[in-house]
Amino acid sequence: MFAGGNAPQLVGPNGVSTIAEFFDSWADITPFIEAENFDTSDFYGPAVELNQYPEINTGLPLGLYPSFILYNIDMFDAAGLDYPPSDFSDTSWNMDKIREIGMKLTLDANGNDATSPDFDPENIGQWGYGDQWSEMRALLAREGAPDVGRPTSADYKTATANSPENIMALQWYSDGIWKDHFIPNAEQGDAMDATGGSPIESGLQAIFQTHTWYLTESIVGLPFEVQLAAPPFNHKGERIAVIDADNFTMPKDAAHQQEAWEVMKWLTAPEQIVDVCLIYGCVPARKSVQDSFRTAFQERFPDLNLDVIFESIEYLDIPNNEAWVPNWGRVNEIMENAGGIIKTGTNIDAKSVLDETNAELQTVLDEYWASQ
Amino acid sequence: MQWLNTRQWTLARREAASGYLFVSPWIIGFALLTLGPMIASLYFSFTKYNIVDPPKWIGIENYSRLFSDPLFWQSLKVTLHFAVLALPSGLVLGFVLAILLNQKIPGVNLWRTLYFLPSVLSGVAVTLLWIIIFNPQIGAINQLLEKIGIKGPGWLNDPDWAIPSFAIMALWGVGSSMIIYLAGLQGVPVDLYDAAKVDGANSWQRFRAVTIPMMTPVLFYNLVLGLIATFSYFTQVYVATSGATGGAGGPARSTLFYNLYLYQAAFKYFEMGYASAMAWVLFVIILILTGLVFRSSSLWVYYEGELRGKSES
Numbered sequence: 181m182f183a184g185g186n187a188p189q190l191v192g193p194n195g196v197s198t199i200a201e202f203f204d205s206w207a208d209i210t211p212f213i214e215a216e217n218f219d220t221s222d223f224y225g226p227a228v229e230l231n232q233y234p235e236i237n238t239g240l241p242l243g244l245y246p247s248f249i250l251y252n253i254d255m256f257d258a259a260g261l262d263y264p265p266s267d268f269s270d271t272s273w274n275m276d277k278i279r280e281i282g283m284k285l286t287l288d289a290n291g292n293d294a295t296s297p298d299f300d301p302e303n304i305g306q307w308g309y310g311d312q313w314s315e316m317r318a319l320l321a322r323e324g325a326p327d328v329g330r331p332t333s334a335d336y337k338t339a340t341a342n343s344p345e346n347i348m349a350l351q352w353y354s355d356g357i358w359k360d361h362f363i364p365n366a367e368q369g370d371a372m373d374a375t376g377g378s379p380i381e382s383g384l385q386a387i388f389q390t391h392t393w394y395l396t397e398s399i400v401g402l403p404f405e406v407q408l409a410a411p412p413f414n415h416k417g418e419r420i421a422v423i424d425a426d427n428f429t430m431p432k433d434a435a436h437q438q439e440a441w442e443v444m445k446w447l448t449a450p451e452q453i454v455d456v457c458l459i460y461g462c463v464p465a466r467k468s469v470q471d472s473f474r475t476a477f478q479e480r481f482p483d484l485n486l487d488v489i490f491e492s493i494e495y496l497d498i499p500n501n502e503a504w505v506p507n508w509g510r511v512n513e514i515m516e517n518a519g520g521i522i523k524t525g526t527n528i529d530a531k532s533v534l535d536e537t538n539a540e541l542q543t544v545l546d547e548y549w550a551s552q
Numbered sequence: 553m554q555w556l557n558t559r560q561w562t563l564a565r566r567e568a569a570s571g572y573l574f575v576s577p578w579i580i581g582f583a584l585l586t587l588g589p590m591i592a593s594l595y596f597s598f599t600k601y602n603i604v605d606p607p608k609w610i611g612i613e614n615y616s617r618l619f620s621d622p623l624f625w626q627s628l629k630v631t632l633h634f635a636v637l638a639l640p641s642g643l644v645l646g647f648v649l650a651i652l653l654n655q656k657i658p659g660v661n662l663w664r665t666l667y668f669l670p671s672v673l674s675g676v677a678v679t680l681l682w683i684i685i686f687n688p689q690i691g692a693i694n695q696l697l698e699k700i701g702i703k704g705p706g707w708l709n710d711p712d713w714a715i716p717s718f719a720i721m722a723l724w725g726v727g728s729s730m731i732i733y734l735a736g737l738q739g740v741p742v743d744l745y746d747a748a749k750v751d752g753a754n755s756w757q758r759f760r761a762v763t764i765p766m767m768t769p770v771l772f773y774n775l776v777l778g779l780i781a782t783f784s785y786f787t788q789v790y791v792a793t794s795g796a797t798g799g800a801g802g803p804a805r806s807t808l809f810y811n812l813y814l815y816q817a818a819f820k821y822f823e824m825g826y827a828s829a830m831a832w833v834l835f836v837i838i839l840i841l842t843g844l845v846f847r848s849s850s851l852w853v854y855y856e857g858e859l860r861g862k863s864e865s
Contacts, residue, residue: 182603201820205604366803367709371689433604509821517805524709524803551600 182431189440192428192447193242193460197512199231199429200504207432208236212441222450226493227465230425230500238429240448243462245391245424246492247318249409250399255306255386259285259293264387264409266485274413275352278387282308282362285386294361301361308362310379311389312369315512316519317501318422323349323414329422329501331515331541336506337549339541341515342534348415350530354522366523380406391424392489395481396461408488411495423496426462463489506548514540597828607825614829624830626805627813630715634809635782637719642778643771646726650733651763664734671727679791682721683708708792711806718807721788729774736770737763741856765854772853776845783838786811810834 181187182205199206213220220228220240227241249264256263261281265273283294285308292299294308311319321329325345332339340346356363364372364385376382378398380390388394389411399406411421428447430440447456450466454473457464458480464473470490478486505511518537521527572579597614599607618624653664670678685691686707694704705713740763748758789809793800800816801808814834818827 202604202822204602204822365709367688367706370683370709371687374684374687374690507821509816513801513816513820517802520802521804524706524711526711526804 182433185433187431187433189434189436190428190430190443192239192444193426193456193462194231194239194429196230196425196500196502199238199427200502200508203504203508205431206236206238207430207434207437209239209430209441209444210237212437213237218445222466222468224465224467224493226423226496226498227425227427229498230423230496230503231427233504239427240444241465242426242428242448242453243457243460243464244493244496245393245426245462246489246496247389247391247421247423248411248488248492249387250380250390250394250406251387251409252380252383252385253405253407255285255404259386261285263407266409266488268410268419268491270410271413271417273410274417275415278309278412279352279356279360279362282356282387283360284308286362299361304361304364304368305384307364307368307372307385309356309387309389310363310369310385312364312372312379312523313390313394314422315501316515317512318497319353319519320346320349321422321497321501322411322420323352324416324418324420328420328499329497330499330503330505331511331538332505332545337545339538339545341518341541342531342538345414345416347530347534350518350522350534352415354528354530357523358525358528365525366520369523391461392463393424393461395484396459399481405483407483408485410488411492419495420497421492421495422501423493424462424502425465425500426460427465463493507544510544511541514544593828593831596825597832599825601824601828602822603824604822610825614826615833617826618829618833623805623808623813627808627810630806630808631783631785631810633715634718634722634785635779637716638722639775639778639782641719642723642726642729643774645723646729646774647733647767647771649726649730650737653730653734654737664731668727668731671725674725675787676791678724679721679788682724682788683792686717686721708807709803711804714793714803714806718785718788718792721792722782722785729778732774733767733770736767740766766856768853769855772845772849776842779841779845780838783834783841784811785809786815790815 182202187205212218223241224244227244230244231238231241251264253263261284264281285306286294286299286304287306288300289303289305290298290300294301317329317331320331320341323345325340325343327333327340327343331341331346353363357365364379369379372379372382372384376384378394379385379388380394381398381402383404411419413419428444430437430444434440446452448465450469453464453466454469454476457473458476464470474486474490478484514537518533521533522530527533596607598609598611600610600613601607649667653660653667657663685693688694688704688706688709691704691707693707697704707713707717744762744766745758748762753761786809789807789812790800793802793807793812801812810830811834814827814830817823817830
């Protein structure tokens with residue numbers, strides 16, 4: 181539509197990744213804000229920052245999708261395990277604990293868990309943990325590398341995908357699949373999606389690390405109970421809960437930008453934003469409607485502990501795991517390729533995979549800067 | 553008689569005009585929908601063009617970048633690997649099926665329909681079906697193999713088996729070439745078989761000396777079309793490799809077909825100029841290969857009534 185010159189006047193909701201992917205396509209809304217002295221103070225700080233770049237403010241924010249642990253209560257009860265905590269100050273809830281209980285929740289066809297000497301990894305019937313819908317940058321961001329969710333330095337000139345933290349994150353994941361067997365590999369994950377539509381819906385996975393959009397998509401009418409828990413601490417003793425965020429944008433070639441601006445304001449106005457956010461499952465970007473959203477969201481999910489969602493926002497990843505980098509599409513493909521290599525078992529050594537990934541990323545960055 | 557020549561000439565012009573008028577819809581369509589875009593893409597191949605901003609002339613930079621791009625060579629390698637597996641197997645299977653369906657047996661029309669039907673069903677829906685069939689955990693193929701004591705491979709999740717998986721998937725469409733072979737088989741003059749029988753030829757000898765030579769034009773036709781189709785392979789790869797294997801072209805880029813990489817360059821990386829250069833390189837590759845097949849045809853394609861190197865006595 182962009183190439184044909186008939187792109188819509190207003191686009192959204194867009195995730196951070198969409199903004200980054202089509203970065204050169206968006207109009208800067210700063211002039212519109214300044215022209216009418218539009219009050220942005222009600223917008224929640226992180227919601228604004230995630231789609232704002234030094235050169236451009238891409239649009240008004242709609243909402244945030246914090247991440248958290250979602251777990252199958254019935255599986256925990258069957259295993260006789262304590263539920264994951266919703267107390268964010270509980271430092272015992274970390275990646276090692278995830279591994280420990282993940283293995284106990286992973287069962288083979290004969291009911292042996294992954295800690296048992298009789299466990300058969302060729303016939304797994306239930307997995308303890310997975311976040312197979314997370315993209316690689318999100319998966320790695322949780323271990324808290326200096327660049328967090330961005331695989332480059334702050335000036336975008338040096339690739340940093342093979343930082344010690346990223347290697348640790350990926351090796352933990354690789355060991356979880358191929359050594360400890362509590363995380364499904366690529367084919368197992370695909371089978372799970374084919375049978376159940378999603379990891380939790382399939383009834384084959386006990387813990388899933390996901391975002392609030394998953395709640396509106398996939399947990400209605402489940403035949404078992406689920407609950408939310410705090411994201412775990414990483415190996416550095418920090419907590420990073422990767423976040424998604426949506427906003428509305430207008431293409432820079434839009435012929436009716438003023439009209440698009442009016443609609444953008446309307447959609448994100450306090451009177452409408454709660455209804456829009458309930459459709460998509462995001463926490464509204466406006467502070468003034470938090471209580472009314474919370475009430476409405478709780479009515480929809482009466483049994484879920486929504487405190488987890490609101491508290492997770494405090495641990496968001498900055499730089500965001502979907503944020504712009506040069507040659508965003510190619511960088512993402514290189515990162516996803518690294519993930520595919522691990523998930524399919526082509527190479528299960530995270531360091532060698534990420535060293536190669538980093539070299540490829542550096543080439544892409546060098547090409548980008550050489551052409552500027 | 554000058555007035556007669558003028559009348560004929562006017563008639564000839566009128567006839568020509570009528571001819572052009574009748575063929576004009578095709579010419580206009582070709583000009584607007586094929587030739588025009590080809591010229592545009594040729595121009596774009598010499599530019600840096602991200603769709604949003606106007607194209608910027610950069611000369612042959614896209615072409616020189618292609619040859620130093622490891623993903624370009626990977627995509628060529630993957631496509632050639634697929635062609636080597638899919639093309640011969642498709643040609644042979646289509647031919648074998650046609651021979652079997654050329655027999656006078658009860659219900660042969662039903663069998664012909666059943667074998668042809670899969671080629672009518674194609675695209676995304678069928679690919680989604682194949683994804684489940686090939687799933688190493690729950691797919692029918694591995695479950696059948698397990699029943700006979702064989703542990704099946706990872707198929708689409710295994711870099712070593714991903715291309716063979718697509719080659720098998722491509723055989724789903726063998727019905728369309730089978731129908732063409734069948735028509736060719738039914739066009740072989742019966743008196744050639746009678747003459748061969750009179751000469752004492754057995755069924756294998758008749759197949760080798762009559763059927764195959766008479767079918768070479770059809771084989772040639774299917775080879776050319778098959779060659780173009782294998783290098784144009786895209787939809788099935790795009791749909792089947794978007795999952796957990798590392799995105800389209802996974803695992804480990806073992807299914808990064810040429811057209812898939814071209815698509816990614818154009819619509820994921822917004823390098824339309826680079827993608828256009830890839831498209832023209834692909835055109836040249838297919839042109840060369842097809843040209844080689846045409847040139848070789850004089851050695852192995854036999855047309856009925858053609859006498860090779862001998863004058864009629």
